[in-house]
Amino acid sequence: MTLNPWLDMLNLINGFQVTQAIRVASTLRIADHLKDGARSAEKLASLTESNADALYRLLRALAGVGIFREGPDRTFALTPMGDCLRTNSATPIGGWAEHVGNTAYWQAWGHLLHSVRTGGNAFRDLHGEDVWEYRAKHPEANAIFNRAMTDMSRGGGEAIVKAYDFSSFRHVVDVGGGQGTLLAVILRACPRARGTLFDQPQVIAGAKTQLQAHGVADRCEVIGGSFFDAVPEGGDVYVMRHIIHDWEDDEATAILKSCRRAMIKSAKLLLVERTVAPPNQLPGKFSDLNMLVAPGGRERTSEEYAALFEKSGFELTRVLPAGGFNVVEARPC
Ligand SMILES: C[S@@+](CC[C@H](N)C(=O)[O-])C[C@H]1O[C@@H](n2cnc3c(N)ncnc32)[C@H](O)[C@@H]1O
Known part of the structure; x- marks a missing residue:
């Protein structure tokens, strides 16, 4: 300034x-x-x-x-x-730059006024389908987005394993885990744990290569599907990084309920999100607009996460800062 x-x-x-x-x-x-x-x-x-x-x-x-x-x-x-x-940077971010500057996404931000006037999703109004339908039909945009997520997971993953102790867990399930970079970072920090990566079929198609590159493929199962239908069972910790913020409350509650159905009582749920800062502070607020424009979701305060948990069979236990993001921990109740 x-x-x-x-x-x-x-x-x-x-x-x-x-x-x-x-x-x-x-x-x-x-x-x-x-x-x-x-x-x-x-x-x-x-x-x-x-x-x-x-x-x-x-x-x-x-x-x-x-x-x-x-x-x-x-x-x-x-x-x-x-x-x-x-x-090959240890903290890469180029994939994100290419994703946000990519035409369909860039045009959606140019349509922000529509979102503010109507409360509706700019991307869907402009392109006639939501971001997930669009990416499923446009392999190039899908690949750019997946690289963006991989870069974000690599840069942010180390901060998550520093902030949260995963050492007591034996089976980590990453729900909507993209191509597995965060799960790989967690498994590398926990050599005795195994993992399950769950995401849409067109996304996990490239995951094996990523997991092999990180040396954890032999400890990791990869499953395709939709978290609106069901989530893999058997984990003692369920991680969702940048998932719930993609959705409005009804869909977010449905995803959390899918997780709850898959989880035993002693398992933990970890959301990695940007919680919205108090008035006049920046964190979370432009990302929140990004959610409005592109996937059609929202960033939330800790209190709003607690309310979502309550509707889905969970109880918020703690919120830990992790390199510009937050680990929001909950337990089934
Ligand atoms: C914002 S990305 C986050 C990816 C990853 N967790 C990370 O932090 O890099 C959201 C993820 O949700 C996945 N996703 C969207 N709809 C889904 C569905 N119905 N079932 C399973 N995964 C879905 C996307 O494919 C994408 O990988």
């Missing part, structure tokens, strides 16, 4: 430019090309089949917001933030 409200406002309004610039740098894998040191814009342009002058203009703009460092003779190097755009 500057001391000039007009300028601060202008910078906020122009935030869309940064989003698309990062998305393009990620799509072109610029960070991968810089992993061994600085390179010129001309060299990067030839490696990425881009226009040298336009790529230079992109990179110097991103250097202005701290993603690359511009050196002499139009050379660029990675900064710690830019390093998160590398495919």
